[in-house]
Amino acid sequence: MFSPQQGIMARFFSIFLLFSLLIVPFSADFCPAAEVENAPADLLSLEQQYQQAKFYYNELHTNTNLGKLRDNWLNGVRTFRKIYLSAPKSDLAAPSLYMLGRMYAKMHKRFGQEMDLDESISYYRDVSYLFPENSLADDALYTVGNLYLNRKNNPQKAANSYTRVIAEYRNGDMYALASDKLKFLSKEHEIPLPAVMFKRTYLKNLTNVLPVKYWSSDNYTRVVINASEPVRYRERLLEKNKDKPRRLYIDFQESYIDPKYRSPVPIDDGLLKQIQTAQFTPEVVRVVLDIESISDYKIFSLPDPFRVIIDVRGETKVTEKNSSKSTPKPPAHIESPVQKNKLISDDQVVSDASATVDTMDTIIVLKDFKKIKANSKRSKNNNTNSRITKELVNGEPLSLAQQLGLGVRKIVIDPGHGGKDPGAVAFGLKEKDIVLEIAKKLAPILEEQTGAEVILTRDSDIFIPLEERTAIANANEADLFISIHINAHPLSKVHGLETYYLNLSSDPEAMRVAALENSTSTHQMNDLQDILSDIMKNSKINESSRLAGFVHNSLSKGIEDIQKKDFKNLGVKQAPFYVLIGAEMPAILLELGFISNPNDSEDLKSDKFLDILASHIAKGVQSYIHSTTASL
DSSP: OOOHHHHHHHHHHHHHHHHHHHHSSGGGGGSOHHHHHHSOSSSSOHHHHHHHHHHHHHHHHHOHHHHTOHHHHHHHHHHHHHHHHHOTTSTTHHHHHHHHHHHHHHHHHHHOOHHHHHHHHHHHHHHHHHOTTSTTHHHHHHHHHHHHHHTSOOHHHHHHHHHHHHHHOTTSTTHHHHHHHHHHHHHHHOOOOOGGGGSTTTOTTOEEEEEEEEEEOSSEEEEEEEESSOOOEEEEEEOOBTTBOOEEEEEEETEEEOGGGOSOEEEEETTEEEEEEEEEETTEEEEEEEESOOSEEEEEEETTTTEEEEEEEOOOOOOOOOOOOOOOOOOEEOOOOOOOOOOOOGGGOOSOOOOOOOGGGGTSOOOOOOOOOOOHHHHHHOOHHHHHHHHHHTTOOOOHHHHHTOOOOEEEEEEOOBTTBOOSEETTEEHHHHHHHHHHHHHHHHHHHHOOEEEESOSSSOOOOHHHHHHHHHHTTOSEEEEEEEEOOSSTTOOOEEEEEEOOOOOHHHHHHHHHHHTSOGGGHHHHHHHHHHHGGGSOHHHHHHHHHHHHHHHHHHHHHHHGGGOOEEEEEEEOOGGGTTOSSOEEEEEEEETTSHHHHHHHTOHHHHHHHHHHHHHHHHHHHHHHSOOO
């Protein structure tokens, strides 16, 4: 409340102000329209008129008595409108429209009339449409967004206005504020971010996280998370808490995921129970894996395209398993209806840890399944016991698989490339077609000679990413993994046969082949060394090396018998192949000739030659099995 003295002063000021407006011609806009029409317009400059109108606006805003009357605000509105109409192309035209928007917004807040809010939005929009190059244009659009969000409760229209700021004014001072608002709307109101925010020239640090893919079995889960570009991430393991299982979460920094991919997805498929993906904060995407039991896990990333791979192994269970036919488990894509999801927070970590298995147990997993029964062909010539006895007598060390008498009941064959990825191409041939044909020939031979179940990662011309191939083998609990490829070289005279297993390598030629099959540039291979340094601690290096030796020797002998002096044995090598990373079984990669060599390519066109390759691969695998498994 005003004191009597203050009231007198306020009334005196109002009378003085009105008197000054009467004697100032253009400012007579505060008075009846007839007086404005009769006033000369050139007594004050446009700038003076604008400054006087802003002064009156500030008085309306700060002087309670003056501002409580709506008519006084309308007087101020008429003044700014008069300035704009008198010079609609002047430097003060856009500021006048902007002030009209501001005045109507204040009037709506003070008097609560919806029409004032609509007028405010209309004038702000006029600024951006009529004067898009003006420095106030992005301010006006940002303010429209705020009005839609905070007063009209319309997040979608607010997002539309913020998006215009992002798309049209990336160098303006409202850009960062508008991007923050869009991230907020995406998190709180499930509104997708505009595509323009993922262009590196616009928002360099925002990464688009793509739908999650996964494979899961009773004691193994692989999750692959692709992103639009490399992204920083961190992981944390939350221990079991009452009825909640152990949970592994990964936070992707400065990232975004589309709302349609955020819903929790119940899986209940073996080890993996649920995957939750959410916009945890406006700039952090959180992926949470609810897992029945965790004994060990590894997280690593691969480039081009960038993806993060999580391998989780469950606590070892001793069970009786019978061999049964199965097909590769396909990846699952999380694309479920949009709904709010509640994710675990950092403070939900509890101390009671679940039982774990020593990491050494992951080298050889003991399974109580029946070993391969010797069929009629094998039983006649089975000399496994005598071979093992001889090795012991000679003092030669046995492999761990030999010592444990592990059997081979399931083999996965991986025809390289496929679909959009043709592999090496030369002389009218495509690598993807040749290796698929060899795989189809090899599968029935292996089944007949070994008694094992054989699974192909692909049996048609489809594309399968490299990391999915070993995931198929792991999820199906395969005992051997064989990836089939055809080599190529810039020099057409280079030819021959070589076999690889996964390991670090400094051999330039091995690195070149790995880079070729990995479909990435050679400089990225240096990054792979860090990835493999940890992975190789628990991989089957020795067994993979032995398998490579048996298969390569069988192949080289078979090809040499038909090619004689033309055959070139390039030997068994080691290299960092993406397709072999994470394999839970002995795994090798075969390079069955050079498609770039005229002679090799002619052989690869021959159906008879492909039969020979398949036959000798099978013989090599059979020899490995005989040397590894103990006879029952």
